[in-house]
Amino acid sequence: MRNDDPFKSGSDGGAGITEYEGQLLLITPVEYVESISTTYGDADAVRVDFVVLDAPDGPEEVEDQLVFQRILIGAMKRQAAFNEKNGVDPQTGYPKMILGVLFQDEARKKPKQSPPWALKEPTDAQKAAARDYLAGRKTEPADPFASPAK
Helix, strand or coil, X not given: CCCCCCCCCCXXXXXXXXXXXXXXEEEEXXXXXXXXXXXXXXXXXXXXXXXXXXXXXXXXXXXXXXXXXXXXXXXXXXXXXXXXXXXXXXXXXXXCCEEXXXXXXXXXXXXXXXXXXXXXXXXXXXXXXXXXXXXXXXXXXXXXXXXXXC
């Protein structure tokens, strides 16, 4: 089996973002999607790309995931709208992102419901890890007038 195929196989997207409980995520909200038909009825979601910065084998990039958890949607909705409209923030050169450790917030749990998913504020060391990751990913735009490499 080849691992370099550029497509996802099958229709099951896995557990989604909740699969990464307790891990440091750098999330790029891509799009706010209203009223998606699900097996539980219509629901709003945010389409995201994210990086698991503390994955066992180094940063793990996860693309095109839908986030349905309400508290997470609330945290990401504005950034998704900005990113849809602008692409990148001219001040930083990056799209709007959110950094945090994913957890289930027992303090916000309602009776007869599971605790909601939320993101803990990152520590200074976690912020530094995210900056280091981004610094390694930033590339200068290609020179359109450069001669092709031979």
